[in-house]
Amino acid sequence: MPGTTPGSEPGAAPGTVLLLAASPAGRGRLVDAASVLPVLAAVPPAVLSGTDTANVVELADPLEPQAVLTRLRAAATAPGPLTLYVVGQLLLDRRQRLPHLALARTTPTTVRYTAFPWHWFRDELRLRPPGGTTLILDLHADQETWQTLGIAQPPGSPGSPGSPGPPGSEPAPPMLPPALDSGRDTAVYGRIAPPPSRPRRTVGEPAYMKAVGALLRSGRRPPDEELHRQALVRAAAEGAYPGFVLARRGTGPVPGNPHTVITEAVRSGRHADAHALAAQHEQSAALAHGPASEEALHWAEVRADLAMLAGDAALSCHIWLAVAAARLNTGQAADASSVETAVDRAHHQWGRIGDPVRACELGPALAELRSRVPGRREGALDHVRRQLSQLQTQN
Secondary structure: OOOOOOOOOOOOOOEEEEEEEEOOOOOOOOEOHHHHHHHHHOOOHHHHHOOOOEEEEEEEOOOOHHHHHHHHHHHHOOOOOEEEEEEEEEEEOOOOOOEEEOOOOOOOOOHHHHOEEOHHHHHHHOOOOOOOEEEEEEEEEOHHHHHHOOOOOOOOOOOOOOOOOOOOOOOOOOEOOHHHOOOOOOEEEEEEEOOOOOOOOOOEOOHHHHHHHHHHOOOOOOOHHHHHHHHHHHHHHOOOOOOEEEEEOOOOOOOOOHHHHHHHHHHOOOHHHHHHHHHHHHHHHHHHHOOOOHHHHHHHHHHHHHHHHOOOHHHHHHHHHHHHHHHHHOOOOOOOHHHHHHHHHHHHHHOOOOOHHHHHHHHHHHHHHHHHOOOOOOOHHHHHHHHHHHHHHHO
């Protein structure tokens, strides 16, 4: 993300900012996430984004993961730079032990159904143009989550990777826990606060993000790495240990990179060219690695997303159904995140098909997959069956 004068080209797309602050309302609450929103809201949108103009969307203690997904999906399709400020608490679901961002209704036993799966960030941001997406995070973890993420530093240690050391010293090299991967082209800066060493009567503060907000209120937007470093120093000066520091640069546009070329084609409205290029790479991957390989399925998923962006819901649904079936046929579990994502997206696109005949054709395959992959939303299979019955009656 540039500093104070980015996006100055004539006709440059405005930036998009998503402010997401979420934490559970019950006794397991570790951080008062929403307390940082007044600080960030006082910053001009252009400074939050690092662009000349920007649109800001704020989510304060949202209740439903689908509501967060809807806002994230809309933000991810915006043409200009995207910056996400995320403050909250990480919890693990009991079935797959995957990290989720806890929402207002989340409890330790309902994580899978009431929290926001972290891998949804990666899924929604994967078609973003290289160099166009930044995540700024202030996350808090309980002891179980801290250990599962593979963080080796003792809770509360001031010497964790990337944290500021004595003057003149080099910080330890930063890293990113694999479970928090947010996409290869996404820049990530922030920290994971350690679990409290003993039970406390008050919830913690998002000290890092408040420091970010205080720095930005000056009206100057430094480059991401400088902003990150200054926020760590400011938070530490106020007595907040950084915990585990997150710092990873996003990749910039690479000439000739197929994802870059596809993104440029979509942004210029050449959807057919983008889809054809993705199909070529899928065919090459299938020949080299097999049609059900991760390499081939990746490009199939890209094609499904491209069809969605082009407004062809039927084609997008059809491809997602094929991807889900391929993953199940290779032995992936019905509750694997990649399988659930494929079926959920097929279901979503099916609901957007305007041609009732085409919807009737795809409905039985979706119903069959939904019977095997019920997903996280209650009543998904019943919804498909009910809608399909109505379509069949009308036709």
